[in-house]
Amino acid sequence: MSSDISVIEEPSGIAVHEAAHAVIHAVGGGNFRYVTLRPRLAGRSGHVYGVVNAGPAAILAGPLAKAIWEGAEGFLTHMIEQGGCDDIELFFEVVALGEEGEWIERSGELVIKHWDEILMVARMLERRRTLTALQVRAILTELSKETA
Ligand SMILES: [Zn+2]
DSSP states (O other): OOGGGGGSOOOOHHHHHHHHHHHHHHHTTOBOSEEESSOSSTTOSOEEESOBSOOHHHHHHHHHHHHHHTTOSSHHHHHHHHOOOHHHHHHHHHSOTTOHHHHHHHHHHHHHHTHHHHHHHHHHHHHHSEEEHHHHHHHHHHHHHHHO
Protein backbone atom coordinates (compact mmCIF):
# COMPACT_ATOMS: atom_id res chain seq x y z
CA MET A 1 0.00 0.00 0.00
CA SER A 2 1.57 3.27 -1.10
CA SER A 3 1.77 6.40 0.99
CA ASP A 4 0.21 8.59 -1.71
CA ILE A 5 -3.21 8.04 -0.11
CA SER A 6 -2.50 11.03 2.10
CA VAL A 7 -2.68 13.46 -0.82
CA ILE A 8 -6.28 12.54 -1.66
CA GLU A 9 -8.88 15.11 -0.73
CA GLU A 10 -11.49 14.35 1.88
CA PRO A 11 -13.82 11.52 0.89
CA SER A 12 -17.50 12.08 0.11
CA GLY A 13 -20.27 11.05 2.50
CA ILE A 14 -21.15 8.19 0.14
CA ALA A 15 -17.58 6.86 0.24
CA VAL A 16 -17.57 7.04 4.06
CA HIS A 17 -20.95 5.27 4.14
CA GLU A 18 -19.82 2.37 1.92
CA ALA A 19 -16.41 2.14 3.59
CA ALA A 20 -18.08 1.83 6.99
CA HIS A 21 -20.20 -1.10 5.80
CA ALA A 22 -17.09 -2.75 4.35
CA VAL A 23 -14.86 -2.22 7.40
CA ILE A 24 -17.48 -3.29 9.94
CA HIS A 25 -18.32 -6.37 7.86
CA ALA A 26 -14.61 -7.19 7.76
CA VAL A 27 -13.97 -6.76 11.48
CA GLY A 28 -17.31 -8.19 12.58
CA GLY A 29 -17.17 -11.67 11.10
CA GLY A 30 -19.12 -10.88 7.96
CA ASN A 31 -17.83 -10.84 4.44
CA PHE A 32 -18.52 -9.36 1.02
CA ARG A 33 -17.19 -9.57 -2.53
CA TYR A 34 -16.54 -5.92 -3.28
CA VAL A 35 -17.52 -2.39 -2.39
CA THR A 36 -17.98 0.18 -5.13
CA LEU A 37 -18.91 3.77 -5.87
CA ARG A 38 -20.07 2.68 -9.33
CA PRO A 39 -22.93 0.28 -8.68
CA ARG A 40 -25.09 -0.99 -11.54
CA LEU A 41 -28.18 -0.11 -9.58
CA ALA A 42 -30.58 2.66 -10.49
CA GLY A 43 -30.60 5.52 -8.04
CA ARG A 44 -27.61 4.27 -6.05
CA SER A 45 -24.21 5.91 -5.82
CA GLY A 46 -22.53 3.17 -3.84
CA HIS A 47 -23.05 -0.44 -2.88
CA VAL A 48 -21.45 -3.43 -1.17
CA TYR A 49 -21.89 -6.61 -3.26
CA GLY A 50 -21.99 -10.21 -2.20
CA VAL A 51 -22.53 -9.65 1.50
CA VAL A 52 -22.46 -12.76 3.70
CA ASN A 53 -23.44 -12.78 7.39
CA ALA A 54 -24.50 -9.15 7.56
CA GLY A 55 -24.84 -8.27 11.21
CA PRO A 56 -27.09 -5.42 12.36
CA ALA A 57 -24.02 -3.39 13.39
CA ALA A 58 -22.54 -3.56 9.88
CA ILE A 59 -25.88 -2.72 8.26
CA LEU A 60 -26.21 0.36 10.43
CA ALA A 61 -22.56 1.34 10.16
CA GLY A 62 -23.05 2.94 6.73
CA PRO A 63 -25.72 5.51 7.60
CA LEU A 64 -24.19 6.03 11.06
CA ALA A 65 -20.73 6.82 9.71
CA LYS A 66 -22.12 9.13 7.03
CA ALA A 67 -24.14 11.04 9.64
CA ILE A 68 -21.06 11.37 11.88
CA TRP A 69 -18.91 12.47 8.92
CA GLU A 70 -21.44 15.11 7.98
CA GLY A 71 -21.63 16.31 11.57
CA ALA A 72 -25.28 15.43 11.97
CA GLU A 73 -26.26 15.82 15.58
CA GLY A 74 -28.64 13.14 16.84
CA PHE A 75 -27.73 10.93 13.94
CA LEU A 76 -30.40 8.28 14.49
CA THR A 77 -33.20 10.82 14.19
CA HIS A 78 -31.36 12.27 11.23
CA MET A 79 -31.17 8.85 9.56
CA ILE A 80 -34.79 8.02 10.16
CA GLU A 81 -35.91 11.45 8.98
CA GLN A 82 -33.85 11.12 5.81
CA GLY A 83 -36.22 8.33 4.84
CA GLY A 84 -35.91 5.96 1.92
CA CYS A 85 -32.79 4.48 3.48
CA ASP A 86 -32.65 0.77 2.63
CA ASP A 87 -30.15 0.17 5.40
CA ILE A 88 -32.45 1.46 8.11
CA GLU A 89 -35.36 -0.61 6.78
CA LEU A 90 -33.16 -3.71 6.62
CA PHE A 91 -31.82 -3.01 10.12
CA PHE A 92 -35.32 -2.95 11.59
CA GLU A 93 -36.11 -6.18 9.70
CA VAL A 94 -33.15 -8.11 11.10
CA VAL A 95 -33.01 -6.98 14.73
CA ALA A 96 -35.24 -8.55 17.31
CA LEU A 97 -37.96 -6.32 18.69
CA GLY A 98 -36.64 -4.38 21.67
CA GLU A 99 -32.96 -4.87 20.77
CA GLU A 100 -32.72 -1.89 18.42
CA GLY A 101 -31.16 0.42 21.01
CA GLU A 102 -28.47 -2.08 21.91
CA TRP A 103 -27.48 -2.56 18.26
CA ILE A 104 -27.46 1.15 17.54
CA GLU A 105 -25.08 1.62 20.47
CA ARG A 106 -22.89 -1.31 19.41
CA SER A 107 -22.71 -0.09 15.83
CA GLY A 108 -21.81 3.42 16.99
CA GLU A 109 -19.02 2.05 19.19
CA LEU A 110 -17.60 -0.02 16.33
CA VAL A 111 -17.72 2.89 13.88
CA ILE A 112 -15.88 5.16 16.33
CA LYS A 113 -13.35 2.46 17.22
CA HIS A 114 -12.58 1.86 13.53
CA TRP A 115 -12.93 5.47 12.37
CA ASP A 116 -9.37 5.77 11.01
CA GLU A 117 -9.78 2.54 9.05
CA ILE A 118 -13.13 3.70 7.66
CA LEU A 119 -11.63 7.00 6.49
CA MET A 120 -8.63 5.26 4.94
CA VAL A 121 -10.87 2.81 3.05
CA ALA A 122 -13.12 5.72 1.99
CA ARG A 123 -10.11 7.58 0.57
CA MET A 124 -8.98 4.50 -1.35
CA LEU A 125 -12.53 4.03 -2.58
CA GLU A 126 -12.59 7.60 -3.91
CA ARG A 127 -9.37 6.88 -5.75
CA ARG A 128 -10.13 3.43 -7.14
CA ARG A 129 -13.97 3.49 -7.13
CA THR A 130 -14.06 -0.26 -6.36
CA LEU A 131 -12.26 -2.34 -3.73
CA THR A 132 -12.47 -6.09 -3.21
CA ALA A 133 -12.84 -7.53 0.27
CA LEU A 134 -9.20 -8.62 0.02
CA GLN A 135 -8.05 -5.09 -0.73
CA VAL A 136 -10.07 -3.74 2.21
CA ARG A 137 -8.53 -6.36 4.50
CA ALA A 138 -5.07 -5.45 3.20
CA ILE A 139 -5.67 -1.80 4.15
CA LEU A 140 -6.79 -2.87 7.64
CA THR A 141 -3.71 -5.06 8.07
CA GLU A 142 -1.44 -2.25 6.89
CA LEU A 143 -3.01 0.21 9.33
CA SER A 144 -2.78 -2.18 12.25
CA LYS A 145 0.96 -2.58 11.54
CA GLU A 146 1.45 1.20 11.53
CA THR A 147 -0.31 1.65 14.86
CA ALA A 148 1.27 -1.42 16.52
ZN1 LIG B 1 -25.70 1.44 3.02
